[in-house]
Amino acid sequence: MKKRIVLVALGILLTATTPAFATTVSSSLPISSANTSSAISFLEMDDVLPGEKSERTYTYTVLTDEKPGKNKVLSIDWTHSELLIPPSALTIRIDGEPVKSTALSEATTEGNVTIPLTTSQLTKGTHEVKLAYTGIVKGRLCDEGDTSGSWLTIHPSSFVGLSESTSSLSLEDYPHPFVQTYNDPLTIVLPQQANTEELEAGLLLYRELKRDAQDGNNVSLQYDRSIDTLKGRYIFVGEIDSFSGEVAKWIEQLNPDLQNEDVLFERVTLKNQSDQTDALFVLAQNGEAFEGTLDYLLDEQQRAQLNGERLVLNSAPAPRPAQTNITLKTLGAKDLYLSGSEPASTRYYQALPMLDENATVKIELKYKVADELLSNNENDIRPELTAWINEVPYSIPLQQSTEEEAWSTHTIDIDSTTLGRNPSLDFSFEATGLRSETSCTSTDADRWVFISDESQILIPPASNEKHNETFQNLTSIFEADEGVVIVTDPQLNQLGLQNLGNIMEGLSVPPSTKKIDFVSADAFSKDMVEERSILIVGDPESYPFMKERQSDWVISNKGEVDLTTFGFIPETTEQIAWIQPSLWNKDEALIVISPNDQPVDSSLMQSLIAPKETFNIAVQNQNGSVFTNSAYFEKATSGVSNLPESAEDNQSIWYMVGFAALVVVILSVLYLQRRKKHHS
Secondary structure (H helix, E strand, C coil): CHHHHHHHHHHHHHHCCCCCCCEEEECCCCECCCCCCCEEECCCCCEEEECCEEEEEEEEEECCCCCCCCCCEEEEEEEECCCEEEEEEEEEEECCEEEEEEECCHHHCEEEEEEECCHHHHCCEEEEEEEEEEEEECCCCCCCCCCCCCEEEECCCCEEECCCCCCCCCHHHCCCCCCCCCCCCEEEEECCCCCHHHHHHHHHHHHHHHHHCCCHHHEEEEEHHHCCCECCEEEEEEECCCCCHHHHHHHHHHCCCCCCCCEEEEEEEEEECCEEEEEEEEEECCHHHHHHHCHHHHCHHHHCCCCCCEEEECCCCCCCCCCCEEECCCCCCCCEEEECCCCECCCEEEECCCCCCCCCEEEEEEEEECHHHHCCCCCCCCCEEEEEECCEEEEECCCCCCCCCCCEEEEEEECHHHHCCCCEEEEEEEEECCCCCCCCCCCCCCCEEEECCCCEEECCCCCCCCCCCCCCCHHHHHCCCCCEEEEECCCCCHHHHHHHHHHHHHCCCCCCCCCEEEEEHHHCCHHHHCCCEEEEECCHHHCHHHHCCHHHCCCEECCEECCHHHCCCHHHEEEEEEEEECCCCCCCEEEEEECCCCCCCHHHHHHHHCCCCCCCEEEEECCCCEEECHHHHHHHHCCCCCCCHHHHHHHHHHHHHHHHHHHHHHHHHHHHHHHHHHHC
């Protein structure tokens, strides 16, 4: 039966190729400025183009073919140095075609250029905008070198004007338009009394979309009963009968007819008179159906196969083997062209599995260099290519490719000190010496480095070792085959929901629905964690199964929580987190994050996810600083005891008892020897 259903689902994916329009659902709730702005920002903050020549590349995505119109424009806002003189200029290219050059001078220190978009620039897909800046400063015409007085700043008020309507979009376009959050926020909505299956589905979807969104700060979690106005876009996740109020009325209009194993994905337009907004409903008759099937929305390769406006699925994608060879193209990079005006690449990120301590990650680089770059011109700076990996520079020798090999190659061995405990690679490339410093040289087009997007990151096999005594790598806990049980408060309020979202967001490796199980504290039983690690979120003293084992907590001394033993001030501590071997299986981990009725602190989470020192307890105090007990581990490695004072006192007593016993034995031996001599 399962095989037949899978084939039906695939049939839907293959045949639903005609354009679909989202179902329209009437809403009595006011819709506040949702999708009313056609201005899509492509910058989050000011972007400074420094020096006498600089370039920047931005992109915008058109979700469906559009026709030119008066609001279909590219608008660039800038300010620049008041020292600029002619022939300073800003040139704009769209998809490689020059569309506008604007002269810059003292009279244009603040300005805007607006360019109507043509049909070819409004076709469905991703388009490239390149800004080339040349800034000549007074008194430096035909002078050598750059100056700090030459700069141009592009402001985040710059935008691309596109269509306001997204009603023609289908599941094929997912995660668009939901991840377009520069202008419109995205809200993931759960039932007010969400069960643990609904909670798990909503949190996993929240984690993925927050990372995919243009502005992750504009993605939030909410309960259905707190919605009184619709602003932005929405995704509703839960069982059909769990929702209440207005959301329940919308679901009734959809008339879902699902079996116990079915999950519905449906694109919807919520409409109130002339106002409307986008929504996606992810519904099940039984929350257990989310496990596995929800992964179609979490996995990038799987969601690319979605189509139509409505899908009912009950299959689950097979787990993919861990990737060990990852190309730059896989990370979204195109071939990198570094020049004097654009000498640095963007930054790329790759999550890492738990690795052995001495494991080495490699980057196999394929590149070409201009002949001119390797010529010995005495007026030019010696060119250098550097890979910045987790903020550590690695020099790459530049050499010309041979006739036998079309590409020059170089392997970067990333040592363990660079990787440290960081669960990801953060890397970029930067070239220096590409700009010719010869006075009045009109171009540097012959000096470049070209890096192939077929360059690879080579990741060694993951370690099977779990770190359950220190915050050395939480990834190892969540990547374990058996996964993790996450225990939540039975009465999870909005703050508690958001805290769970913050914790999920912090995980470097995306967990699948099969690796995580959420359990309410009042439904917990020890057999759930006999073979699995456990994460407690909230006050552990409020959970009976934890309270009865308080004497076994790592932060406990004589049955009471004792932070002073580890160098913390209880009165100024707001949040606390610790890790130790599980109370129910010493081979697994117990992790506790207790935010004390506060939002989970992002700096505390960062310390747990990417620790720079060895510790098993961390606190965040009232001034926002994070402190750990790493000093106790440093003492241990240097031969100094790291035991709490009370334990050291007990140990000292036993040393004294042992010494006294030794003295008694020695005196007894001497006494017996003297008696023997006396009798002889």
